[in-house]
Amino acid sequence: MTTILPRKDVVIVGLGWTGAILAHELTEGGLDVVAIERGPWRDTATDFNIGYAQDELRYGIRRDLFLQPAVEAMTMRNSTSQTALPMRDYGSFLPGNGVGGAGVHWNGHTWRFWDSDFQIADHLRDRYGAGRIQDLQLQNWGVTGAEMEKSFDRFEYLAGISGKAGNISGQIQEGGNPFEDPRARDYPLPPMQMTYAPTLFAEVTRSLNLHPFPTPSANLSKDYINPLGIAMGQCTMCGFCERFGCANYSKSSAQTTILPVLMKKKNFEVRTDSEVLHVDLDASKKHARGVTYVNTSGEEFFQPADMVLLCAYGLHNVRLMMLSGIGQIYDPNTGEGTIGRNYCYQTNAGAQVFFDDKNFNPFIAAGALGQTVDDYNGDAFDHGPLDFVGGAGINCIPSNGRPIQTRPTPPGTPRWGSDWKKATVKSYKSTLGFSSQGSSYPTRGNYLDLDPTYTDRFGRPLLRFTFDFPDNDIRMSNWVSDRMEDIAKAFGGRQYTNTRRKKGWDSVPYQSTHNTGGAIMGTDPKTSAVNKYLQSWDVANVFVIGASAFAHNAGKNPTGTVGALAFHAADVIRQQYLRNPGQPLVSA
Amino acid sequence: METHCLKRPTRRQFLSSVAFTILAGSAAPVMARSISGSLPWEARSADPPVQVKPGGWLFFTPEEAQTMEAVADRLVPADDLSLGGKDAGCVLYLDRQLVGSYGTSSRLYTKGPFMPGLATQGYQAPDTPAQRYRSGIAALNAFTRETKGGKRFAELAPTDQDAVLKDLEAGKITLPNKVDAKSFFNLMLANVMEGFFADPIYGGNKDMASWKMLGFPGARYDYRDHVSKHNQPYPLPPVSIAGSMEWMTR
Numbered sequence: 129m130t131t132i133l134p135r136k137d138v139v140i141v142g143l144g145w146t147g148a149i150l151a152h153e154l155t156e157g158g159l160d161v162v163a164i165e166r167g168p169w170r171d172t173a174t175d176f177n178i179g180y181a182q183d184e185l186r187y188g189i190r191r192d193l194f195l196q197p198a199v200e201a202m203t204m205r206n207s208t209s210q211t212a213l214p215m216r217d218y219g220s221f222l223p224g225n226g227v228g229g230a231g232v233h234w235n236g237h238t239w240r241f242w243d244s245d246f247q248i249a250d251h252l253r254d255r256y257g258a259g260r261i262q263d264l265q266l267q268n269w270g271v272t273g274a275e276m277e278k279s280f281d282r283f284e285y286l287a288g289i290s291g292k293a294g295n296i297s298g299q300i301q302e303g304g305n306p307f308e309d310p311r312a313r314d315y316p317l318p319p320m321q322m323t324y325a326p327t328l329f330a331e332v333t334r335s336l337n338l339h340p341f342p343t344p345s346a347n348l349s350k351d352y353i354n355p356l357g358i359a360m361g362q363c364t365m366c367g368f369c370e371r372f373g374c375a376n377y378s379k380s381s382a383q384t385t386i387l388p389v390l391m392k393k394k395n396f397e398v399r400t401d402s403e404v405l406h407v408d409l410d411a412s413k414k415h416a417r418g419v420t421y422v423n424t425s426g427e428e429f430f431q432p433a434d435m436v437l438l439c440a441y442g443l444h445n446v447r448l449m450m451l452s453g454i455g456q457i458y459d460p461n462t463g464e465g466t467i468g469r470n471y472c473y474q475t476n477a478g479a480q481v482f483f484d485d486k487n488f489n490p491f492i493a494a495g496a497l498g499q500t501v502d503d504y505n506g507d508a509f510d511h512g513p514l515d516f517v518g519g520a521g522i523n524c525i526p527s528n529g530r531p532i533q534t535r536p537t538p539p540g541t542p543r544w545g546s547d548w549k550k551a552t553v554k555s556y557k558s559t560l561g562f563s564s565q566g567s568s569y570p571t572r573g574n575y576l577d578l579d580p581t582y583t584d585r586f587g588r589p590l591l592r593f594t595f596d597f598p599d600n601d602i603r604m605s606n607w608v609s610d611r612m613e614d615i616a617k618a619f620g621g622r623q624y625t626n627t628r629r630k631k632g633w634d635s636v637p638y639q640s641t642h643n644t645g646g647a648i649m650g651t652d653p654k655t656s657a658v659n660k661y662l663q664s665w666d667v668a669n670v671f672v673i674g675a676s677a678f679a680h681n682a683g684k685n686p687t688g689t690v691g692a693l694a695f696h697a698a699d700v701i702r703q704q705y706l707r708n709p710g711q712p713l714v715s716a
Numbered sequence: 717m718e719t720h721c722l723k724r725p726t727r728r729q730f731l732s733s734v735a736f737t738i739l740a741g742s743a744a745p746v747m748a749r750s751i752s753g754s755l756p757w758e759a760r761s762a763d764p765p766v767q768v769k770p771g772g773w774l775f776f777t778p779e780e781a782q783t784m785e786a787v788a789d790r791l792v793p794a795d796d797l798s799l800g801g802k803d804a805g806c807v808l809y810l811d812r813q814l815v816g817s818y819g820t821s822s823r824l825y826t827k828g829p830f831m832p833g834l835a836t837q838g839y840q841a842p843d844t845p846a847q848r849y850r851s852g853i854a855a856l857n858a859f860t861r862e863t864k865g866g867k868r869f870a871e872l873a874p875t876d877q878d879a880v881l882k883d884l885e886a887g888k889i890t891l892p893n894k895v896d897a898k899s900f901f902n903l904m905l906a907n908v909m910e911g912f913f914a915d916p917i918y919g920g921n922k923d924m925a926s927w928k929m930l931g932f933p934g935a936r937y938d939y940r941d942h943v944s945k946h947n948q949p950y951p952l953p954p955v956s957i958a959g960s961m962e963w964m965t966r
Contacts, residue, residue, distance in 0.1 A: 169749070169756060177762045180957045182935040185914040186765060190818065201825035206836060213837045216825045324946035364938035375937065388755060397752035423748030487947050491932055492939040531913040531932050543885070544791040544905060545878065549929075553797055556930045582827065634836040 130420065130428040136162045139419050139433035141404045141448065144229020145687065146673040146694040147439035148382035148390060149286075152356075153698035155396045157706070162431060163396075164421050166199070166403040166440075167226025172383055176232075176373025184530040188371045193233050194218065195225040195441075199403075202443070203579040204593040204635045208460070212592045214582050220634065221641040222371070223441045227400060230441060230641060231381045231687070235370040235495030235527055236346030238289045238380075239684035240280045240692070242309050243273025244507045248680060251507065252517055261517060264600060265470055265570040267679045270651045270660030273309040276692050279699070281312055283691030284344075287380035288352040288360055291315040291344035305341045305500070307508040320349040320363065325488045325560045326499040329524035332618045338501045343525055344688070345496035346380035356389045367528040369495030379495065402429075405586060407436050407452035409667060415710065416454075416670050422586070434709060435669050435701075438647075439694075442676035443576070446646035447591040450578050455657050455666040458575050460594070466657040466665075468576035470645040471593065472681040475520070475566030475601040477629045479612045481621040482538050483558045490529030490557060498525030504608050505683045506567065516603040520566035520683040522612060529556070536561065539625055560619065564608045566629070568644070568681040571598045576646045596633050605629040642686050644678035649693075651714075659714040661700040662693060668712045673697055767958055768812050768919035770805070775814040775846065779868070780853045781807055784904075786870035790877050791908045798929040799922065801908055809911030809920035810849075819846035839899075848903055855895040856884075917958045924961070927954040 137159040140147045151161050170176075170193075186192050195218070203212040224230030244251045246269045252261050293314040294304025301314075319342030322330075330340040347363040354360065363378040377384050390396055404421045408430065418432035438445040449467050450457055456465035501522040502508055511517055528534055536559040541551040574596070578589040597605075609628045616624040650656025653665035662677055664670040673694050675686040704713055773781050788801030798804070817823050821844040833840035843851070857868045860880060864872055869880065883889045885905075887898035911920030913927075915935065921927065927934050934954035942950055953961070 169751060171755065171757070173757065174762045177764065178937060179762070180764045180935075182937055183765060183915055183917075183957060185910060185918055189910060189914075190823075196823040197825035198823050204837060210834065211831065213831055213833045213840055214825050214827075215838055216821075216840065217838065219838060321940075321943050323943055327946060362940070364940050365943050366937045366939065368937075391751065391755045392753065394753055397750055399748060399750045401748040425748070487949060489939075489942065489948075489950050492943055492950070529932055531926060531930055532910055535913075535930075544881075546793050546795055549792070549795065549797050553929055556932070581829065632836060636836070636838045 130430050132430045132432070135432040135434075136160050137433065138162070138435045138437060139164065139431050140437045140439050141419065142166070142229060142438075142440035142444070143227050143382065143398050144224060144439065144441070145231040145382055145691055147229075147437070148386040149691065149694040150437050150439060150673065150698050151396055152386050152390050153695070153702060155390065155393050157702045158395070160395045161397070162433075163398045164402050164404050164419065164431065165227055165398055165400045167195075167401065169398070169400045170227045170232065170373070170383065171387070172373065172375065172377055176375045178375035181372055181375040182366060182368045184368075184532050187233070187368075188530055189532055191218075191222060191371065193225065193371070193373060195223040199225070200444075200584055200590070201582070202591045202593060203582050204595070206594075206596040206633055207573065208594060212579055212594070214590065215635050219636040220639045221643055222638070223443065223641065227387070227398065228382045232373050232383070233371050234346075234687060235525075236379055237496045237525070237685040238284065238287065238344045238346050238688040240276075240309065240311070241682050241684060241689045242506055245269070245680070245682045246271050246273055246276065255507070256511060256517070260511075263571065264517070264598065265572055267470070267570075267648070267650050267655060269649050269679045270656075271696070276696060277309070277312060279692035279695040280688065282695045283688060285316050286354055286356070286385050287346050287691070288317055288348050288354055288385070289315050289344050289346055289380070290317040290320050290349035292319050292342050294341060303341060305502050306339050307502045307505065315344065317349045317352060320345055320347060320494065320497045322499070323365070323489070323492055323497060323526065324486070325526045326497070326524045328560065328619070329562055330499045333501050333615060336614065336618055338503045340499045340501050343496050343498045343500045343523065345494070347494040347496050348378045348380075354385055356386065358385055358388050360384050363494050363497075365492050365494045365497060367491045367493040367530065369493070369527055404448065405451070405588070407438075407448065407454060407670060409453060413453060414667055416667050435671070438670065438672045439674065442646065442674040443591060443643050445672050445674050445676040446576050447578070449647055449657070449672065451588055454664055454670060457577055460573050460575050463572065466648070466653070466655065468646050469655070469657070470570035470648045470679055471574050471576045471595060472568035472570055472644045472678065473595065473633070474640040474642045474681060475568050475597055475605045475629055476563060476639055477566070477605050477609050477612070477627055478561060478563040479616045479624060479626045480536055481560045481616055481619045481624045482555060483560070483621045486560075487557045488526065488560060490526055490534065493526050493528050495527050496525060497527075498523060504611055514607065516600045516607065518567035518569055518601060518604045518683065520564035520605065520608040522562060522564050522608070522615070524560070524562040526561060531556075538623060560621070562612070562615070564605065564612060565640075565683050565685070566601060566605045566608060567683040568601055569598060570645065570680050574598070597629065597631055602629060602631060642675070642681060644675040644681040644686060647672045647676040648679045649677040650679060653716045659712070661713050662697040663705070663713050665712070665716055669710050671697055671701070765917055765957065767917050768808065770808055770919070773811050775811045775819065776807070780849070781811065782870045783853050783857060783868065784810060786877060787881070787904055788908045790874065790881055791905060792912050798925045801912060803922060804912055804925050805920040805922045806908045806911035809914065809918050810907050812919050813907065814846045814849060820844050845903065848900060851893055852895050852900040852903070855891040855893050856900075858892050859889060915958070916956045924954045924956055
């Protein structure tokens with residue numbers, strides 16, 4: 129028995145970063161908007177409470193704020209020759225849950241992807257020839273860096289990003305990232321005050337003729353009032369950032385930048401603890417009628433709407449499209465179908481330097497407080513003589529000293545007993561870590577689809593991952609690890625470790641919650657799920673917003689580009705789509 | 717949401733405000749609801765953790781607790797750096813975890829079919845942590861009785877205990893009843909370390925012993941006055957969620 133609810137102009141699935149941005153923009157445009165959110169209502173004072181937010185066990189280990197596998201799990205395998213099994217607990221990546229989504233417990237590294245990312249296929253073919261990328265399924269995104277600049281700027285000013293511009297309208301700025309695309313103006317806030325480890329990293333990398341700069345951070349360096357009039361506070365470097373909500377109103381999220389304004393609007397409503405089961409299409413399969421969702425008592429509701437915006441986490445967007453029959457599911461054997469295509473991840477590696485004479489006070493930290501070197505990222509360097517494409521940002525961003533998880537010890541240290549204890553105490557404050565965050569480029573055989581065996585609480589198939597690090601990306605990562613070896617040596621510590629990325633994606637240890645692709649944007653409906661405005665090629669009144677749209681992943685955190693794509697879509701919906709609703713914005 | 721230590725009603729069972737329309741009456745602690753027109757906020761609607769109180773075992777039998785205390789004291793031995801795992805409350809911590817959602821895997825995906833799987837696919841057995849401790853401790857004691865002159869693990873000399881733990885860790889021991897030695901060792905190690913380093917509110921890390929040992933200031937939330945003091949020791953002692961040493965009643 130499904131209860132049919134009164135019609136709305138817009139129904140949004142998920143109220144995280146993208147859902148909140150779209151809801152704010154479209155309610156400003158006078159539309160009646162409802163968001164359906166699977167998880168609970170969450171807000172700073174009650175849920176990220178300053179009296180107990182700093183609880184590593186509860187939030188860091190038991191992961192209270194995250195999606196629980198009992199609610200939705202996913203299955204994984206490295207290749208089609210294996211049988212996918214469910215990740216019974218999330219490990220490698222940790223999807224969010226509840227109002228604010230993964231934007232509640234992110235670290236806050238806020239990047240702009242480059243024009244050479246958005247036009248990657250043309251860019252690399254022109255520079256290196258088509259042969260160089262023949263094993264990869266690289267595609268242009270359908271937009272340019274210049275086109276996206278305004279949307280990046282809006283997201284950075286909404287969020288109050290702290291950083292230093294490297295390139296303002298073509299003028300290289302001292303102390304910023306010289307490899308970034310031109311931006312119209314500097315960040316809204318200056319860089320954060322640096323702790324000791326990133327300060328040392330900047331000195332060492334500069335001595336190697338690299339170009340370190342402060343990582344653009346969503347942990348505020350100063351108090352700030354954003355363009356919506358919402359006040360935020362200065363970050364206190366508490367060291368409880370990733371996996372935690374921020375009790376100081378200092379980490380940008382939907383809660384700290386949008387919801388105080390959005391929630392007061394009469395033409396906005398959120399329904400929490402309500403899971404969307406699918407988008408309902410009409411008989412033609414070309415038009416969405418609304419969404420069906422279920423509440424915590426198991427009652428089903430149908431919410432009719434003129435527009436459906438999928439703003440859940442990227443992976444959930446992809447699965448909802450598959451469960452709803454929007455577009456055709458990708459088949460790696462034929463290359464046909466687009467939903468699930470070009471799933472990418474992140475190709476990371478790390479190094480540690482152990483000192484005898486230094487005290488880094490690792491607990492004085494913030495999620496995005498650090499320094500980055502982009503000299504080996506993307507196509508910032510000449511790949512001519514090399515056997516790979518892509519690159520990695522090298523980051524020294526020591527985000528915490530929380531002791532259940534962060535206890536570095538030199539190789540060969542026992543895991544328990546007296547010697548373990550001595551080494552742990554010796555290394556806790558005197559170890560410096562830095563890491564490479566590498567690009568992840570698409571291949572024909574890395575994809576998402578529905579699992580044939582395992583189902584969720586409602587009997588619907590789970591999302592299935594078939595993924596391993598492509599050979600190109602392993603070669604890239606190892607080449608960057610060679611550069612990291614030089615950096616590690618230059619620190620002059622007692623000893624160092626340099627852990628290299630290998631084949632065989634392991635779903636157990638945490639690596640990165642940067643899952644991209646599966647409902648990618650592009651210029652051709654045969655090879656992309658959505659057009660350059662994130663409108664479904666197949667169902668014109670459905671937009672799919674999130675990192676699901678990335679045609680590949682760069683060596684950067686995705687949120688800045690996700691936020692920019694949300695503004696990019698919101699603008700076109702308000703300025704073009706609503707004049708002629710239900711029509712494709714790009715003719716196929 | 718659920719409670720973390722002891723069962724008690726959560727704020728979401730008491731929601732009533734003009735800003736909320738309860739969509740459906742339900743006995744579940746979490747209610748779907750609609751929010752519009754204002755930011756929902758109510759006094760006393762936060763959900764803090766509950767202090768674990770020592771006294772009695774809720775999960776372990778006395779013999780199991782004794783075994784685990786012996787294990788905890790070898791994994792985290794008492795020395796001049798800190799007290800040992802037993803006195804730090806690691807087993808009290810573990811006992812309370814095993815009667816909660818962690819012990820029952822209530823948050824995890826526990827639907828079948830169960831297949832052995834590859835290392836890259838993570839834990840695939842149907843047993844919950846609670847079941848693994850029940851069978852693991854029994855198997856460990858059966859093994860030492862069999863091979864160490866009828867003694868339970870806790871009755872062995874510390875050097876013999878260390879030798880058994882090293883063999884468990886290396887997977888050199890075959891435990892009875894198909895208990896995977898390596899996997900059970902890793903479970904014990906992870907949980908004892910959690911208890912030792914977590915906030916004392918959860919029953920372990922007595923008097924913030926592990927934090928003092930490391931120089932971790934704990935639940936302090938503002939380091940702006942020290943951020944530019946590079947390479948200089950942080951001057952203040954640790955605090956717990958439950959407060960400073962002076963406030964703590966244990």
